[in-house]
Amino acid sequence: MAHARISMYMPPDIDPTKAAIAYGCRALPKLNEELRSETLLTRQKALVALCDLMHDPEYVYEAINIGCLESLKALLMDDDNLVRIKTTEVLYIMATHNIGRTGFLQHGVIIALSFLLNDFQTVCRENLHQAYKHLAQLPEGARGIVNSGLIPSLVQKLQVEEEHIQEIILDTLAPCLQEDATEALKSQAVPCFKEKLLSGNPQIRSKAARALIAISIPLEGKNQVWENEVIPILVDLLSDPEDEVQANAAGALMHATVTTEGKYAALDADAIKPLLELLCSTPTVKVCLNATKALTMLAEAPEGRMLLQSHVPTFRLLQMHRNEAIQRAAQIAIKVIEWKP
Structure with a gap:
């Protein structure tokens, strides 16, 4: 005779928002079919399930091979907010893997994502910028973003986006500009970056x-940094409480002071004193190295060389630094300071 019994085991963990995943090699092909379904709920559940799977690079590799990227590109144009949000999330997760970034370049995902730059869903925009940020970590990815003509749009978005998204855009722009800064310079990026240097957010100032x-x-x-009077602001940031802001400000000065105009703009802003203070305040390696190189640039001007001659002992101490790059930078600085015409 049958008896009613209560099981001692917990009920199965079933998520009603997630599609059931097929067994073994059928898992991703089935999800890819569901991504193309005309039923909204089916598409939504498939995307939620795919978000979990894409954390594994092996699944990313398989998803690309069976054509999931084409399905996802089509879903970026979906009228449903949740579908677009989860689609950009899937792509963002895929972009955290090298195989995913390579797939983006081979399947034209960069341009497809760009159509959502003006999406009214903040999460959509954040996800797509996260995807671009990770893509830009790959040199080919940074070139892909530049070659897609997106730099002017990213510079424009930097001025209007929410603060946390601005940080992501700046992370994307930096490696892209290392590849080619032409379009950014034409798009008034320097005045935009100047404004961000004055932000109350230390992450934005640093980036x-x-x-x-x-x-x-x-x-x-270099010329635009000087013409837009960015150098005095960079000098002020040498006294910022955040080490990363100090390091990047010193690095920017190092590049901007290669030109004669840049050198004298920095000297007029009394850059030598705060740069020397950075050397004497037990800084991080990055701060110390960038400050040393910036001072070397200033020492190439007669006025800078004269001001730094009494500080040669400071650079001699740096020659004994544990970091070899700092040792070499200090040695070069001493040669420039002690050079006599």
């Missing part, structure tokens, strides 16, 4: 200074 390092690599970038 804006890092972007200025990248945009100052070409001569035109």
Whole structure:
């Protein structure tokens, strides 16, 4: 005779928002079919399930091979907010893997994502910028973003986006500008970065200074930094309470002071004193190295060389630093300071 018994085991963990995942090799093909379903709930559940699977690079590899990227690109245009949000989330997770970034370049995902730059769903925009940020970590990815003509749009979005998204955009722009800063310079990126240097958010100040390092690599970038009077602000940031802000400000000055105009703009802003203070305040390796190189640039001007001659002992101490890069930078600084015409 049958008896009613209560099981001692917990009920199965079933998520009603997630599609049931098929067994073994059928898992991703089935989800890919469901991504193309005309039923909204089916598409939503498939995307939620896919978000979990894409944390594994092996699944990312398989998803790309069976055509999931094409399905996801189509879903970026979906009218449903949740579908677009979860689609950008899937792509963002895929972009955290090298195989995913490579797949983006091969399947035209960069342009497909760009159509959501003006999406009214903040989460959509945040996810797509996260995807771009991770893609830009790959040199080919940074070039892909540049070659897609997206730099002017990213610079424009930097001025209007929410603060936490601005941080992500700056992270994307820095490696892209190292590849090619031409479009950014044409898009008034330097005045935009200048404004961000004055932000109350230390992360934005630091990342804006890092972007200025990248945009100052070409001569035109150095000239624009000087013409837009960014150098005095960078000098002020040498006294910022955040080490990373100090380091990136010193790095930007190092590039901007390669030109004669940049050197004298920095000297007029009394850059030598705060740079020397950084050397004497037990800084991080990055702060010390960038400050030493910036001072070397200033020592190439006769006025700078004269001001630094009494501080040669400070650089001699740096020659005994545990970091070899700092040792070499200090040695070069001493040679420049002690050079006699």
